[in-house]
Amino acid sequence: MLEASPLDEGWTLRHEGEPLPASVPGCVHTDLLAAGVVPDPFVGTGEDEVAWVGRREWTYERELPAALSGHEQTDLVFDGLDTVAEITVDGRPLGRVRNMHRSYRFDVTGLEGPLAVRFISAYAEAEAVRGTVGDRPAAYAEPYQYLRKMACSFGWDWGPTLVTAGIWRPVRLERWSTARLARVRPLVSVEQGFGVVELRVDVERTRVEAALTVEARVGGLRARAEVSGSTATVRIEVPDARLWWPRGYGEQPLYEVELTLLHGGAPLDVWRRRVGFRTVGLDTSADAHGTGFTLVVNGERLFARGVNWIPDDVFPSRVTRERYRARLEQAAGAGVDLVRVWGGGLYESEDFYDACDELGLLVWQDFPFACAAYPEEQPLRGEVEAEARENVVRLMPHPSLVLWNGNNENLWGFRDWGWEERLAGDSWGEGYYLGVLPRVVAELDPTRPYTPGSPWSGSWEHHPNDPAHGTHHSWEVWNRRDYTEYLREVPRFVAEFGWQAPPAHATLRRALPGEELAPDSPGMLHHQKAEDGNGKLARGLARRFAVPEGDFDRWHYLTQVTQARAVAAGVEHWRSHWPVCAGTIVWQLNDCWPVTSWAAIDGDGREKPLYHELRRLYADRLLTLRARDHGLVLAAVNQSREPWTGAVSLRRMSVEGAVIEAAELELAVGARAVGELPVPPGLEPAGAKEFLVADAPGSPRPGGGAAGEGLRALHFPAADRDIPxxxxxxxxxxxxxxxxxxxxxxxxxxxxxxxxxxxxxxxxxxxxxxxxxxxxxxxxxxxxxxxxxxxxxxxxxxxxxx
CATH class of the missing domain: 2.60.40.10 (Immunoglobulins)
Structure with missing residues (x-):
């Protein structure tokens, strides 16, 4: 039987010739931080003081233990190396690696002695590749497009530049004989009421002549198949399989699947995963409004209530199973049913997807390409295909995974950001997004849809970010306009939009100890990475509020209010246009350090007001007052499985609290539908001194009661600075x-x-x-x-x- 022994103890890191204790999994920055060699880069301007770390070479060392008797082969397995490294045993080269997103296996049978992993600077590797393939444009000056590494470790408009290196995922020895399971690919489907698990198996052998079988088990059901050469296929049908549903649509039953490789009845290796039975599709058919983009799960068409996910720490080895679970429970608690794993980050660990499976959170998975022209020449091309093949198979068992996406904003960048002229015919990634990646997904994981990018209109016949076709990123509003401009368009699917606000006060106090806080104080500016971010915040506030000079606490509060209102303006508008608009994915759920950003949960895990606003915006039922061409309407968005009926009260009120006029309307909205009721004449507020309140059953009434028990919509026709x-x-x-x-x-x-x-x-x-x-x-x-x-x-x- 294959035996696995973790190699997570006994590592040292060489720093200026001296060994320091090293944690594996981990990275150079966290080891130096633990040893007191560098300051905390999250505190003050500590980021600048550790910039040198990413430009050095580093070596991790430990003893490779002697092989145990009784096994024919011993493999050294790294689940993740960040990023460019040479591995040796007793000075003998085992191999050179250059991809953070892959695992590696080396035959070390008969070897023992000093094991060394020498990491080359990611900057040095990137510059070497640039020298080979030529220059490529990107949204940022750092060279992240020249190697297969988490792009945001080079900094982003919400993240620090902390270019990591290290053994960032587990490492172990695997000892085995005769054969082992090299790859198991589960194709999970639903066919005529049966749940079907078809396991495509590849084995690696030391004995070519050995007769092998595989046995699969799902619950009490079993099936066997012989291994022909190095492959086998075994299929199990599960009668009356319970369907896995996204949260809010049903339950999330998971089935244990076990596959055993056998030789003469004796087990050699075992593979275990959980699967869920469900169907998933993506409707991109043309209609009177353009080209749709609607997720369909188990035949149910969904309005996706989404958030974008970035790595939860710039040092991803620090993100534990418990931390994943806590963050994703926060997402579910806000009414989220879809999490997009953004393309400047990672294929996350199994812990992330396990939590999504259990919580009913759909996962949209980007391949790791973002905001840059990526060369398609070697050595990158082979690495891209290898990492895609490995990760598609690794993540296939998870029912939460419903969509593969080729990249973030690169098709848009080619068309709009001046890349086409600068490239002058050089490769830039199109061959990955429209060639390599869809081919890999179609071959290995035909149970899930693939889309070439976000945004993407479906073909080059339309602008890549055309709101009428496919996915749309709405960034003109934050960058240049008032958030009421969201109301001008009804995109088919809004995959990115958002508004900034600073983190919680306690988070700022921890990150900027002793600083007299001001919007432009040194620490605040250092923890604001967006281009003209403070200027955009100031202009956004000025459109709405009279902001007192020198009052940081008031500025902090009002920026939080503006963030929540801006996102609400978009979500309420777009949800009210279902099914034309079929989803919103707010940028962003989380932060990787303490920073002013678009996140709903700050870098210390504290929930901003936006988070709580998402709970209202993403609830199954939402009441909103909308201005249409024919006048003000009350829109009732019902994403629940039951019809929504009852009386809704409308009150036109003065800001002094007097009810000027009132009416009651009868609401009748079908399941998974949107209904609109015209606001009767005389109820629309006239000027800045009035506003309109709509309360659904269970909401507070004049003269008392507890706010927040039911559903309420408010309409103030004027900016706050003009309201008395x-x-x-x-x-x-x-x-x-x-x-x-x-x-x-x-x-x-x-x-x-x-x-x-x-x-x-x-x-x-x-x-x-x-x-x-x-x-x-x-x-x-x-x-x-x-x-x-x-x-x-x-x-x-x-x-x-x-």
Missing amino acids: YPRPRFEVSLVPGGVTVTAGTLVRDLLLQADRLGPTARADRGLVTLLPGERVTIGVRGWETPDAAAARAALYCQEPAR
Whole structure:
């Protein structure tokens, strides 16, 4: 039987000729940090002080243990090496590697002695490849397009430049005899009520003549097949298989699959995975609106409620199974049902996809290409195909994985970013996205759809980012316009859009100790990586608010409000246009360090107001007031499986709290549908002193009640700076597990910044608007010493313009 022995202990890292303790899995930066050689690059401007690390060579060393008797072959297996390395045993070369996204296996039978992994600087390798293949344009000046490495380790508009090296995934010895399982490819399908698992098996042999069989088991069902040469196929049909569904559509049953390689009845190797039975398709058919892009799971057409995922740490070896689970539970808790693994990052670990399988989170997986022209010559071309083949097979068992995507923004970049002229006919990646990658997916994983890129309109007949065709990235709004400009278009699928805000106050205090915080203080500027990011934040605020000079706390609060409102403007608009628009993927869920960014969850794992707003925006039922060509309408978005019926109250109100006019409408919306009701004449607010409130059953009523129990939509026709808000009055009281706020006036965008109560404190809701007489209870966990005065000091809301 194959025996695997981890080699995670006893490693050292050579630093200036001296050995330092090394952690495997890990990387040079984390080892130097643990040894006290470098400062924390996440704190202050520490990033700059460790820039030299990525430009050095580094060597990891340990003893390779002597082979044990009883096995014919011993393999040294690296699940991941970052990125360019030479491996030797007792000075004898085993091989040279150059791809972070692959695993490696070396025959070390009979070898023992010093094992060394010498990492060459990623910069040196990139420059060498550039010298061979020629220059290629990219969105950033760093040379990430010349090697197969996590692109964002070279920095991004939300990430630090920390170019890593190291043994970043587990390493082990595998000892075996006769044969082993080299590859198992599970094709999982649903056929006429049966769940079908067809296992395509490749074996590696030491004995060509040995008669081998494979036995598969799913639950109590078993099947066998003989190995012919080095391959076998075994198929099991599971009657009455329970379907795996995305969250909100059904349950997520998972089936254990076990495949055993046998010789004369004796087991040689075992492969185990979990699978789920479901069908998945992508409808890209043409219609009266253009070219669609709709995911279809088990025959159910979905509006995808998505978030973009970046590596959760710039040092990915630090992301544990528990951390993946916590972050993805946060996503599910916000109503998310799709996570896009973005192309400047990684094929994530099994822990990520296992959690998505269990939580019902659909996974859109980018191949790791982003924002650059990638050469198609060797040595890159062979590496690209090898990594694609390995990772497609590795991730195939996961039912959560529903889409392969060829790249992020490279087809768009070729057309719009001046690449075509600069390239002058040189290769740039099109052969990967329209050739190599779809061929690999079609050959190895025909159960899932593939799309060449995001954005992509389906063919070169349309602009790659045409909102009427395929996927669309909406960045003109953040970069140049007011967020109300989202309302001008109804893309078929919005795969990226977003708005920035700083992280939580406690996160800033940890990352910038001792700094007097200001939008343009040194640390704040260092932790703002977007081009003119602060300028865009300032212009976004100026369109809406009168921002007091020199008041950082107010600036911090208002930028958080603006981020939540901007994303809400887009999601409410696009969801109200289902099924023409079939999904939104907010940029972005998470951060890889403490930074001002588009994330809903900051680099310390704290939830911004945007996170809580997503819970409302991505709920099965959403109420929103929309301006249409024929006037104001109430749109009821019903993504639940049941019809939505009942009375909805509308109130035209003054900002002083008086009800000017009211009406009640009857709502009747089918399952997975959107309904619209015209707002009756006389209810549209007139000018900045009025607003409109729509409440669905269970929502608060005038004269009392708790806010947030039902569904509410608000429509303010003017920018906040023009609204004569009353001076907010509210009472604060402590209750078990939280704080209750009772409004004496209109209190708009009330926010408890729980982290100001203590670094571990978390609130269970974000922004809430109270009408006079209403109250809300905000749950707080992790608050060690509850105090009403402290709670009041941590509460923020809209105030009259100064």
